[in-house]
Amino acid sequence: MNDMSLVERRLVQDEIKITARDVQVFYGEKHAIKDVNVDILDKTVTAFIGPSGCGKSTFLRCINRMNDTIDICRVEGRIALDGEDIYDRRVDPVQLRAKVGMVFQKPNPFPKSIYDNVAYGPRIHGLARGRAELDEIVEKSLRGAALWNEVKDRLQEPGTGLSGGQQQRLCIARAVATAPEVLLMDEPCSALDPIATSQVEELIDQLRQEFSVVIVTHSMQQAARVSQKTAFFHLGNLVEYGETDDIFTNPQDPRTESYISGRIG
Amino acid sequence: MTDATDPGTIPAQPARHTSGSLLTASARTKRRNAAEARFKAYGIAAIAIAVLALCFLMSSIVRDGAGAFRQTYASIPVTVSAEVVDPKGNRDPAEMAKVISLSYGKLLDDSLKAWIAAENIRIEGLSDADTKSFFSGEAPARLRNMVLADPELVGQTVEMTALTSSRIDGMFKGRVTEETAALDSKTSVAQFRLAQAMKENGALVTKFNGDFITKPDASDNRAEAAGIGVAILGSFYMMLIVLILALPIGVAASIYLEEFAPKNRLTDVIEVNIANLAAVPSIVFGILGLAAFINFVGLPRSTPVVGGLVLTLMTLPTIIISTRAALKSVPPSIRDAALGVGASRMQTVFHHVLPLAMPGILTGTIIGLAQALGETAPLLLIGMVAFVTTFPAAPPEGFFDPASALPVQVYNWTQRADPAFSERASGAIIVLLIFLLCMNLLAIFLRRRFERRW
Ligand SMILES: Nc1ncnc2c1ncn2[C@@H]1O[C@H](COP(=O)(O)OP(=O)(O)OP(=O)(O)O)[C@@H](O)[C@H]1O
Ligand SMILES: [Mg+2]
Numbered sequence: 017m018n019d020m021s022l023v024e025r026r027l028v029q030d031e032i033k034i035t036a037r038d039v040q041v042f043y044g045e046k047h048a049i050k051d052v053n054v055d056i057l058d059k060t061v062t063a064f065i066g067p068s069g070c071g072k073s074t075f076l077r078c079i080n081r082m083n084d085t086i087d088i089c090r091v092e093g094r095i096a097l098d099g100e101d102i103y104d105r106r107v108d109p110v111q112l113r114a115k116v117g118m119v120f121q122k123p124n125p126f127p128k129s130i131y132d133n134v135a136y137g138p139r140i141h142g143l144a145r146g147r148a149e150l151d152e153i154v155e156k157s158l159r160g161a162a163l164w165n166e167v168k169d170r171l172q173e174p175g176t177g178l179s180g181g182q183q184q185r186l187c188i189a190r191a192v193a194t195a196p197e198v199l200l201m202d203e204p205c206s207a208l209d210p211i212a213t214s215q216v217e218e219l220i221d222q223l224r225q226e227f228s229v230v231i232v233t234h235s236m237q238q239a240a241r242v243s244q245k246t247a248f249f250h251l252g253n254l255v256e257y258g259e260t261d262d263i264f265t266n267p268q269d270p271r272t273e274s275y276i277s278g279r280i281g
Numbered sequence: 282m283t284d285a286t287d288p289g290t291i292p293a294q295p296a297r298h299t300s301g302s303l304l305t306a307s308a309r310t311k312r313r314n315a316a317e318a319r320f321k322a323y324g325i326a327a328i329a330i331a332v333l334a335l336c337f338l339m340s341s342i343v344r345d346g347a348g349a350f351r352q353t354y355a356s357i358p359v360t361v362s363a364e365v366v367d368p369k370g371n372r373d374p375a376e377m378a379k380v381i382s383l384s385y386g387k388l389l390d391d392s393l394k395a396w397i398a399a400e401n402i403r404i405e406g407l408s409d410a411d412t413k414s415f416f417s418g419e420a421p422a423r424l425r426n427m428v429l430a431d432p433e434l435v436g437q438t439v440e441m442t443a444l445t446s447s448r449i450d451g452m453f454k455g456r457v458t459e460e461t462a463a464l465d466s467k468t469s470v471a472q473f474r475l476a477q478a479m480k481e482n483g484a485l486v487t488k489f490n491g492d493f494i495t496k497p498d499a500s501d502n503r504a505e506a507a508g509i510g511v512a513i514l515g516s517f518y519m520m521l522i523v524l525i526l527a528l529p530i531g532v533a534a535s536i537y538l539e540e541f542a543p544k545n546r547l548t549d550v551i552e553v554n555i556a557n558l559a560a561v562p563s564i565v566f567g568i569l570g571l572a573a574f575i576n577f578v579g580l581p582r583s584t585p586v587v588g589g590l591v592l593t594l595m596t597l598p599t600i601i602i603s604t605r606a607a608l609k610s611v612p613p614s615i616r617d618a619a620l621g622v623g624a625s626r627m628q629t630v631f632h633h634v635l636p637l638a639m640p641g642i643l644t645g646t647i648i649g650l651a652q653a654l655g656e657t658a659p660l661l662l663i664g665m666v667a668f669v670t671t672f673p674a675a676p677p678e679g680f681f682d683p684a685s686a687l688p689v690q691v692y693n694w695t696q697r698a699d700p701a702f703s704e705r706a707s708g709a710i711i712v713l714l715i716f717l718l719c720m721n722l723l724a725i726f727l728r729r730r731f732e733r734r735w
Contacts, residue, residue, distance in 0.1 A: 085617075115623075124617065126619070127615075137623060193622075194623060
């Protein structure tokens with residue numbers, strides 16, 4: 017699989033999905049993100065790596081404006097999705113989040129049935145006309161999240177009754193079901209065992225066909241396995257951004273080098 | 282402290298555990314275990330005291346109040362003589378309605394005397410006053426209603442169960458004995474003996490008193506006829522108003538404060554104020570109600586609408602505080618999840634947060650309602666203590682009719698002279714406690730039910 021993706025990496029898409037220019041994020045007085053400039057490509061997996069507290073999650077949450085829910089958080093600079101500024105006053109964050117889905121670090125299924133978990137997004141966005149179409153979306157999303165075979169006989173059972181790894185895949189299915197254009201994943205595998213992790217990684221690789229995927233991870237191996245582009249954050253700065261291979265084999269910045277070789281972090 | 286920060290001194294090594302056998306407890310362990318045992322004993326003692334106090338309270342209320350649910354009736358043949366009830370002899374309802382209850386009282390009196398003669402009962406010193414005061418003042422009124430409703434009865438002899446006076450009733454509940462009867466101006470030894478004789482002949486029965494629950498209050502000298510019907514209905518109407526107003530307002534306010542309002546000075550001030558309002562003595566709400574709803578708005582006194590509004594004000598802080606606590610306890614990850622798939626804030630709240638907070642909200646609401654149900658002081662101020670013998674109409678008009686309330690009725694009865702009233706006050710307390718118990722059970726049931734969903 018590794019070799020496969022190495023080959024695929026050569027067919028890099030160069031269509032830009034998200035552009036960030038001079039992004040600053042403040043939590044009250046604390047300057048959490050400093051001058052971040054980055055172009056995230058369409059149909060590509062981009063990995064964010066960096067030591068704990070360096071602002072990976074913060075930056076990720078800027079991309080779908082989840083930071084709006086934090087009172088003390090202030091975002092400056094410009095982030096554009098397909099060339100449109102998402103912090104423009106006319107943009108409704110709700111509409112934005114339908115386009116930019118998110119999977120959180122801790123699995124957080126709704127305390128509803130498996131079916132309702134996946135169907136919730138399509139329902140509120142009116143993506144399905146009728147029950148049959150909704151069933152189809154649910155099945156497709158669950159298949160996409162490699163969960164269908166495990167849950168197809170118990171769709172009406174509570175989603176919270178699944179195992180941790182299954183719950184995380186359910187959350188991925190839920191995010192996929194709203195047909196987003198970008199999928200943000202904040203350490204999606206931190207609660208998973210190696211088997212579930214490899215399932216999710218395979219899944220991410222498949223999702224790349226349709227979405228632009230941004231994944232935060234603490235595992236160098238994971239970043240190397242699933243991503244084509246890697247961004248290294250340190251103390252709120254984007255230190256280095258480039259082809260995953262280059263970052264791991266030939267880092268330009270000494271901080272990147274010491275981090276990936278395990279000396280800081 | 283200073284040692285640790287002083288770089289010159291070496292911190293003392295922590296004392297080593299002197300290794301002893303695990304089979305013998307060390308002095309330190311013994312002390313710890315003793316402290317734990319003492320703490321447990323305090324706890325058990327506290328609970329035991331509470332349970333004892335509760336048992337004492339319950340048993341004394343039940344002992345005093347159980348009598349209210351039983352009442353003594355005389356069942357004797359009553360001759361409805363046509364000369365008395367229909368002096369014109371034409372069975373015209375309008376003419377018959379002119380005959381007042383007092384005349385029916387004479388009928389009962391005559392029938393009792395006739396019965397005594399027929400049964401060959403001789404009681405020394407039995408006076409006219411003794412037979413006259415044998416029945417409750419309510420009995421002739423009921424006989425009159427019976428006859429007016431069914432004029433066929435005129436001229437016939439009907440078997441009637443007539444309410445006896447509270448003194449006769451007291452003789453079969455241990456409240457009145459031959460000795461107390463001798464000293465009592467409202468009864469006599471002869472009347473006492475008559476009652477005993479009638480009991481032996483089966484003409485006096487003490488049976489379940491349904492009227493206590495369904496009939497309205499009665500005047501001071503008709504304790505035996507007094508019931509809590511109007512009070513129950515009044516309390517019920519007020520609870521209805523409180524529920525209709527306080528639940529939506531309280532829940533909406535909490536949702537706004539918890540989920541939408543910016544966290545700033547103003548909301549802090551509001552929060553502190555709500556917490557303070559919950560601690561304001563209830564009588565203050567009564568004064569507010571009197572000033573605002575009666576004097577300013579001009580709503581009628583002693584009506585469920587005013588009582589309900591005052592109790593709503595009193596209950597709101599309780600509901601808001603418990604609802605906010607319930608909303609706060611919903612994990613933020615659920616909100617993130619909903620927002621993350623593109624739900625609006627309102628959808629997030631109504632689809633996910635509110636259902637999860639429901640058990641807490643319902644529990645808080647029911648506890649608030651239970652508090653309101655037992656509240657007396659503010660109702661006294663707005664005149665709910667008035668003597669009301671007519672039932673309020675069906676809602677919504679009934680909300681504006683005078684009514685009483687259970688706790689106020691209890692208060693009212695404890696003020697009256699006849700000991701039969703204090704028995705009834707305890708009876709009303711039992712009913713009130715049963716209602717409260719039911720409400721708490723409902724709260725527990727709802728909580729279980731909603732929580733068991735997942
Ligand atoms: N809600 C918040 N309020 C205040 N400060 C915050 C908040 N969230 C994050 N921060 C601060 O912002 C900085 C970046 O946090 P962030 O969560 O983005 O780190 P991270 O790179 O995701 O770390 P980790 O790998 O541990 O998840 C941290 O110093 C953190 O203390
Ligand atoms: Mg993080």
